[in-house]
Amino acid sequence: MWRDEEHKKDKQDYLQLDGDKMNLLIVDSNMQDQQRLDALLKKEGHHIRTARNGEEALTLLQNEHFDGIISEVVLPVMDGFHLLRMITQDDALKKVPFVFFTDTLDEEDAPFARMLGAEVLWKSQTEDTSTILRTLKIPSPPTILEENAYLQKYSVILKKILDHTLQEIEEIQKELSQSEMKYQNFFERAHDATFIMNTEGGHIEANKKASELLGYTLEEFRALSFREIVTPPHVSDSEEKLVRLLQREDIPVYEKEFRAKDGRIIPVEVSVSGIQDESGEVAYIQSIVRDITERKKTEQALRESEEKYRNLVEQANDGIAIIQDGLLKYVNPWWVEISGYTAEELLDTLVTDYVFSDKLPTVLERMHTGEDVTPVYEAVLKCKDGHTLHIEFNAGITTYQGSPATLIIMRDITERNQAEEALLKSEKQYRDLFENAPIGIYRTTPDGCILMANPVLVRMLGYESFEELAQRNLEVDGLEAEYPRSMFKEWLEREGQIIGLESAWSSKDGATLFFRENARVIRDDSGNILYYEGTIEDITESKKAEKQIRASLKEKEVLLREIHHRVKNNMQIISSLLNLQSQYIESDQLREAFRDSRNRIRSMAIVHEKLYQSRDLASVDFREYIKSLTSSLFQSSRTDMGRITLKIEVEDVSLGSDHAIPCGLIINELISNCLKHAFPGNRKGEITIKLRALDEKEIELVVADNGVGMPKSIDFKNTKSLGLRLVTILAEDQLNGTIRVDRTEGTEVHITFGVD
Template sequence: MAPKTSIKRISTAPAGGTASPRKKTTRKTAPPTNPGRRSAVSAQKRAEKGWRGSEKAFQNAFEKSVIGKSLTRPDGSVRVNKAMADMLGYSIKALEGRNWRDITHPDDIDTTQKNVDALLSGKAESVRFTKRFIHKDGHAVWVDLGSTLRRDENGRPLYLITDLIDISERKHAEEILRASEATFAALFQANASALALTGIEDGRILDVNENWLALMGFRREEVLGKTAAEYGGWKNSAAREDMRRKLAATGSVRNHEAVCVRKGGEEITILFSAQIVEIEGERILLSSAVDITERKRAEAALAAERNILRTLIDYLPDNVFIKDPQGLIILNNLTHRRFLGRQGLDDVVGKSDRDFFEPALADRYMEDERRIVESGRPLIDYEEPTVDREGRLHWYLTTKVPVRDSRGKITALVGINHDITERKQVEQALKENEERLRDILFSTADWVWEVDENGVYTYSSQKGFDLFGSPPESVIGKTPFDFMPPDEARRIAAIFAEIAAHKAPIKDLENWNITKTGEKICILTNGVPILDGQGNLKGYRGVDKDITEHKKAEEQIRRSLQEKEILLREIYHRTKNNMNVISAMLSLRGESCGDEATTRTLRDIEDRIKAMALVHQKLYESPDLSRIDMRDYLIDLTSLLMKTSRPPDGLFRLECEAEPLRVPVDMAIPLGMIVTELFSNVFKHALPENGEVGVRLHLVQSGTGEIELTLSDDGIGVPPGFDFRASQTLGLQTVFMLVEHQLQGRVDFQSGRGVTCRIRIPAPDLPVEART
C-alpha cells in the first residue's frame, strides 16, 4: 500500500504550474504565522505592559479588540470581550463569571485542562492549541487560542489572558480535504488502470498502484524512487522524451500509445495518459496505463484477416460486389471489375448497373435489388442471364443479401455472381440428350432396363410396362425371374449368377417369359455390368429383344430342314435300295442267261450301279447330306470291287492312300465310276503270267485345291505306241468323257511297267462357274 502520509492535499495545477492562492498548511503545534495572529500577540504584550502600567488602558484594549479575548481566573471563571461573546453566540453578560468548562466541547476539556495546568504550574509561559467551544445554539466552534498567565507581584497566578481566533471554517475545509485525500488514495489504489505518480522534475516514481505493479511485473520496492530509464519501463526512450515534451507543453497527454517492457523483457503495448497534479504544493505527474497488447494483437490479426479476406475476395472466380441501397457500387472485386471491363475501383464506385448493362438487364437487376431493400429478404441462388462485353450470353447463379447496421437499417447489399454458363450449356445438351433418349426408348421395339446388384429392376423403358404391366411397380422392384416360368427362372438364375460373379457382360441370353396377358415370349437379353469407382458390381443395364416370332420362324425352319433332311435321307436310301434292286435284277439275269459274255457285261453294269449306290449310301450317312468323304468312299468302293469283280485266277494287292476329302455328290459319282472303270481295266488287262498285280490308288488335294487321283498298277502294261485316247474301248472312252466332259479335268495315261492314270480335277469348293 502506498504510504498515506505521502498524500496530503491535492489541487489540480493550471498550465504553467502557477498555483492558485495557497491555503495555509497548519500544524497543531506550529506557531501562528498569520498577520492577525502576530497582531494579537503584540496586543497581549501591550496589554500586559498596560496592565502593569495602566489597568484602564488594558481594559479598554481588552473590550474593544476585534479579536476574541478572555481572562480566566484560577477558579475557572471567565471574562470575555464582545468579539469572544459574538464568536459563541452569547452576550458578554451571559458569559461573565461562567466557568470555561461550561462552554468547552466535552472532548476538548482534558486538553484544555492540561494546557491550563502547564501554565499554572509554570511549565509553560504560554500555550497555543486548537479546541472547540460549544456555541449557544449547540454546534462546535473551532478556535485557535494562545494563552499566557498573568501573576501578581508575589508570583501568584492572577488570570490567564487568552486570544481566540475562530478557525471553524478552516477546520471544515480541512475535513473536506481529508475526505478528498482519502477518496483519492482509495481511487488511486482501487483504479482499474495502472496508475503511477512521478516527480515531474526528476521523473522518479513516487507511488504506483497494484494494477501498475501487476501490469509491469515489478515489486513496489523495485521501482519506488527510480526513473523509467532506471527500471527500464519504456522500450523507446525517444518516445518517452516525446511524451514528456508534449506534457510540458500541454500539461496532459491523452491515450498516447506506447510500447513498454515488463520485468523479464516482455513487450506490451499500453495506452498512456498523464496529467500534472499538485500535491502538497508539489507538481507531480499522475499517469495511467491501460494494457492494449491483446487488443493490438487482435487488431493486427483482424487486419491480417481482412487483408486475406480482401485478397481472397479479389481473386475469387465469382463476381463479388457491394452496393448501396440505391444500387450504386460501393466496392467490388477484381473479377467483377474485369467482367465490367474496368480496371480500378475508382472506375466503378458510385456507378450503377445502368452504366454497364443494356437497359433491360440493368432494370431487371436493379428491380431485384429494390425488392430486397424493400422486403429485407435476400435473394439466394437464383439463375439470371447476363451479357458480357463481347455480347455473349452468360448465366449466373446469383445471391444478393442485405447488410444491416446495428439498428437494423439496410445500408448495403452484398452480391455474388457465380458463372454457370457451362453448366447451363451442359444441362441444355443433357436435356436434349435425355429427350432424344426418351423418344428413342419410347419408340423402340426393344426393352431397355436397369437392375441393381440384386437383379431388381430400377429402370424400365415403356416396352417393359407394355409387356409386364402398366403401373411402374409391376416391373420396378421386381426381378427378371419374376416373369419367368419356375424352371426357366432357375435356369436363368444360375446362368446370371455365373455371369455376375465374373462381372461379365450378358451376351445373347435367350430366356422365356410370361407376359401380363399370359403369353409365353422369348427374350434375347444383352447387358453390360454397372461398376462403381472401386470396380464393385452395382447392377446391369441392357436391352431385351422380343424374339418370339423369330424363334417361331427359326423353329419352323428347323423343322422344315429336319423334314427336308429326313426326306433327302429317305430319297438317298430309296435310290440306293433301288440301285441295289437293279443290281440284284442284273445279277439274277446274269446268272440265268447262260451266256458268259452277257453275264460279264451284266456284272460290269452291276459294279457300276453298286458304285453309284455306294455314293448314295455314303450320302445318307453323311452329316450334311450333300458331300461325302472321298477317302471313306474310295476305301469302301475298292474293297467292294476287289470282292465282287476281281477275276478269280489273279492275286491283286491293293494299296489305297487317300486324304480325307469331302466332295459334292456331283463329283463323287463320276469319280466313283471312273475308279470302277479303271479297276475293271486292271482286272481285265493287267494280269501277268504269274497272276500277281500290285494296284495303288492315291488321292490328294494340292495347295491350290486341285484334286489329283492316281491309279497305277505294276501289271503287264500296254503295247508300245498304244494310244489311250484313240482307243475304242468303252471303258477308256467313259473315263475321258467323265473327266474332261463332266468334271472339267485332265487325264493322263502313262505306261511302262504297268499303267499309271493321273486325273486332275478343279477344286470342288470353287464355284461352278470357276470350274466350267
C-alpha cells in the same frame, strides 16, 4: 454604510466610472477560485492580472495602474491585511479601491477591514460579479490608526485566521489522507499496469499489475527508467513523447513493445498524461499500460482469417460483388474475367447496367427494409463484347466502409442451362422413343412388380392400360413354366445383363407369346439392386414360322437321305454289273477300262453313302471318306498292303458334295495311277494323301508317292491318259483350282482350290 460627508463626496466621484471596462488585480493563492473569478470578469470585458500572494501583488502595483484590487485574506508570504496596510501607506496606491473577497473573515471583522480602507464580500454569499464591481466603484476611505491599535486588532484577527486555517488544514489533511488511500487502493487494484515517473522518465511508483506484467518488484522499477523496459525500436519515439508531455501536449493512446524481466516481448497499449503542480508545470508522468497480447493474437488471427477469406473471394469460381446505393463498390476477379470489363470500368457503376433481372431492384429494396426474400434468383449478365451469360445469384446484407450494403454471389449457369435443355430434349426424345418404340420397354423390381411399361408392351400383353398391367406380378403369373423367372434372375444378376434371351410370356387372355428379351440390372452406389430394365421384341410369328420351317426341313432331310441312299444303291448295282460284265471280257485292256469305270462309280457311291450316314446332309467328313475310298481301291487292285503302305494326313475338314465328289474322283484316279505304275514288279513304296486348309477360304489336296515317278515326257495336262485328263478337268473346271506336279522324288501332285 457611509460614515461622513467626505465619504459621500468620494462616492459621487466614483459613480461616474459606471459602464467603463476596468483593469483589475486578483490576489488569491487558491488557483481554482482565482481562475473562476478571472474567467467571469474577462467574460464581461475587463482586463485581469493575478497574483498568488501580497509580494507579487505589490510588484504588479508598482509597475501598472489598476482600477481595483480583489484579494483573499489568507495568503502565503504576505497576507491580505499586510498588503492592504502597505497600500494605504503608499500615497500613489492608497486611492486604489480594495475589496476582500473571502470566506475567512466573520461579520464582526468587517469594521476593522473598512477602517483600513477595504470593503468585505463573502465568496459564499456573492452570486455574480456585479456586486464586486459596484463595491469597487464606491471605495471606503481608510481611517488613520496608530500602529499599536492596528497591531492589537490585527493580532486578534490573525489568531482567529490561524485557528480557522489550522482547522481547514486538518480537514484537508484528513480528506487528503482519505483521497490518498482511495487513490492507492485504486492504483493497486487497477486492471492495467500503472506507472508514475518523474520528468526524466525514471519510475517513482508502479502498481501490482505492473509487477505481474513485467516481472520486476517496485524497488527494481525505481532503479529503472522507461528506456530499460521499452524495446530499442521504440525508445526514440518514447523520448519524443516525453518532450511533448512536458510541453503539456495531449498524447493519443499508442502501441509499443515492452521487454519483461525474463526477456519476453510484450505488446502493450499505452496512455500517458502529465500531472501538473500548482504552477501548471508538469511535475510527474502517469503511464497506464495495457497488455494487448491476446488482442494482437486475435488481430493476427483476424488478419489471417481476412486473408483466407480474401483469397477465397479473390480465387472463387463464382462472381462476388458488393453493392451500395445500387452501385458496384467491389467486384472479384471472376466477375472481371468472365465479363471482360476491368475492375475500374465496373466500380461505381449501376449493377443494373450489367445484371438484367426484373427481380433484382425489388430484392435489393426488400432486403434493406428487412423483408424476407427468396434466397436464389436467375438473371442475365451482360459481357463487354455483347454476349450474355445466364447466372444464378443470391444476395445478403453486409456492411461496407461503415454503411449498409448488399453482397451478391453469382454463378455462371449457362452450361447448366444448356445441359438442362439438352436433358429436357433428351428426356423428350426418350419419352417419344418410350411411347412410340416398336418394341416393348419395361422396368421391374427383382420381386416381379412392374414399375414401368411403354404402350407397346401394354398392347402386346393385351391390356387396356399400364395401371391394369401393373396389377400383375411376374413372379406369380408372368412367364410360362418352361421359362422360369428364377433362372432369368440368377443369370441376369450374375452377368449384369442379358442379350437376346428368348422367353415365353402369358398374355391377359392366357395365350403364349414368344419374346426376344434384352435386360440389365440397375444398382445404386452401394451395389444394391434398384430394378431391372429391358426391352422385349415379339417373335411369336417368327417362332411359328420357325416351327413350320423345321417341320419342312425334317421332311426334306428324310427325303434327301432317301435320295442319297437310293443313288448309292443304284451306283453299287451299276458297279456290280460292270464287275460282272468284266468277267466275260477276254481283253485285258477292256477289262482294265471296266475296272476303272467301276472304281469311279464306286468313289461317287461312297460320297452318297457318307452323306446318307452324316448328321449334316450338306457336308462329308473327308478323313473317313478317304479311308473308305482308298480301302476299296487297294482291294480292287489286289495290292499287297505290306509292300505299298498308305499314309493319310487329313485335317478336320468337311466338304460339301459339290467339292467332295470331284475330290473323290481325283483321289481315285491318282491312287489308281500310283498302284498301276509307281511301283513296278515287287518294288516297295509309300503313297501319301494330304488335305489341309491354307486359310479360311482355300484348301490344298496333295497325292504323292515315292515310286519310279512320272516320266518327264508326259505332259500332265495334254496326255492321252483318260485318268490324267479327268484329273485336270475335275481340278480346273469342277473345283476352279490349280494343278502343280513335282517329279523330284517320285510324283507329287498339288491341287489348290477355293471354298466359300
